[in-house]
Amino acid sequence: MDLQQEPAGRVANVRYLAGGSPPGAVLLIGAGDDVLVCPRTPTGDSSEGRLDETLRHVVLPSAGGDPAVAAVDFARKAAVDTLAIEEHHLSVARYRALGSVAPRMRLDDLGHAIEQERVVKDEDEITCLRIAAEITDQALGELLESILVGRTERHLALELERRLVDHGADGPAFPTSVATGPHAGRGGHRPTDRRVEEGDFLSVCLGANYRGYRCEIGRTFVIGTAPADWQIELYDLVFAAQRGAREALAPGAEYRDVDRAARQILDAAGYGDAVAPFLGHGVGLEIEEDPQLAPAAMGKLDACVPVTVEPGVHLPGRGGVRIDDTLVVRQEADGGPELLTITTKELLAL
């Protein structure tokens, strides 16, 4: 096996910068490794204009050893006196190694600047997300036409992932979740060998990765001829909460107000304790990226920010409901939030 498993966030930042988007520096990266950004002029002040010139990136050939150390050594020989690094991605051990190869080099923390740059997407990025969502809707639609009773959560999850790839995904955006009966409605449920039974709630959460861009859809269904009353009531409630948050998506809206739009509906119905700590998040090169739509989140939405809206209620022992869409924030004049995942949100009995 030659594949290294890599921290998702770091890789996403490297991919993003190498794609040429934010300008301003010479980017030094070792094969699939840390981001090191240095100012274009060796004597320039790295704290200003770091991201506002044309980016030139240098990928150093892997010659064995630590590629980040090789990158710093390269910068040192090029008379660079300051490098910007990502302290949240760089390990202490590697930081020390960089210091010892270039003791006089200043290592400035870039902080979350690249994550912040990644929040607002350009139309090429949104196109990738739109295609990812189309693929996801197709895979889910096909599953709904098949016989579900008697099949296990694991098999349904694998089947969905196969269909994602059939329709052109590079792979699943994240491990597909299929939750039946008492598991239904649980966020991040890992599929088990439990089989689908008559009367179950069935909730699925999946998404395609298309050219690195990841979207997400979550739907809940009922298995059998007709849902029970408690199932209809719970579904209508979560649906109302999800619609509330979707309608709150607009440029200038506070992150926490979007969260609150859904949360207050669930709270008022007495399910406050059963609700997840956040009800949505950004998507892009990572399936979970900034912003987070949560009660304590600070900041406002911009146009062209794709986010999920995914409230759910899980009742221990009984199951629950989760409804999850990926949308792009748009100006009112542009038609308001653009729904990427268009599979119906009616409560289907399958």
Place this chain on the structure above:
Amino acid sequence: MDLQQEPAGRVANVRYLAGGSPPGAVLLIGAGDDVLVCPRTPTGDSSEGRLDETLRHVVLPSAGGDPAVAAVDFARKAAVDTLAIEEHHLSVARYRALGSVAPRMRLDDLGHAIEQERVVKDEDEITCLRIAAEITDQALGELLESILVGRTERHLALELERRLVDHGADGPAFPTSVATGPHAGRGGHRPTDRRVEEGDFLSVCLGANYRGYRCEIGRTFVIGTAPADWQIELYDLVFAAQRGAREALAPGAEYRDVDRAARQILDAAGYGDAVAPFLGHGVGLEIEEDPQLAPAAMGKLDACVPVTVEPGVHLPGRGGVRIDDTLVVRQEADGGPELLTITTKELLAL
């Protein structure tokens, strides 16, 4: 989506320590997060006896915020004066945060002590690897009985992963690689939409994850009625190299001598430049862990160390051969190396 993708190595170390294996400290971990090890007695010297008493581990409840910071704060209130951390897993940003919550606490680097502890496996761990290998052999065996011509690399890879789960795997140990025609024999090849054709070499590399333990098998086949002469020659060569390295596996053998046993055969045939930088590696909770069997690797094998032996030759434009097994190093008196992946290594024409 609630699942966090996490760096594999860090998670493996937490899992290993929480399993209770190496003794000597209070282990503080935040949910799925950094390992922090502190001496059992608050005033004890953390540099000695750190790993030689009974381990007690404390998993702090997640109360929002950074769980590693919460863990250090917990230690500070317990009058602990020194914590051992893993500098290669801890980010600079988090290291600074730990320092600011407990400025007088000493943070000692644990280095790769836990990785080193993990190299030699106990019989419970080897049992998991043996089951993982059985599952892997079953999945591969079933694929060989099916029609292959006309199917894409992607589909075959997904099919293998589905079969792994069918037979009881928790999932694939790593992304399954299926390589056809000119792709065959390439290490870490990511499956494409190329379809299997008559006359192709077909190489597959897969493995099951069973209870966290990961194994690996790689095989190369020929599609059609009979292999061409060049295919037979190349196969025989890689087979001889792989056998050479397998036979070199013994307690006390230098890592680099195992590598050399295979490499010299490929070198002598003129393929030195086409050979990967290492020809095997440890497996366990990570698919690629210590030791590495490579020309510059320092150290000697012990009994009960599971490793892969995976030489290959890839000829650009033509394809190639890769043969990969997982074995456990055993004493001669115990029958020598234990082969876990038992699928035939004859050159099958499928």
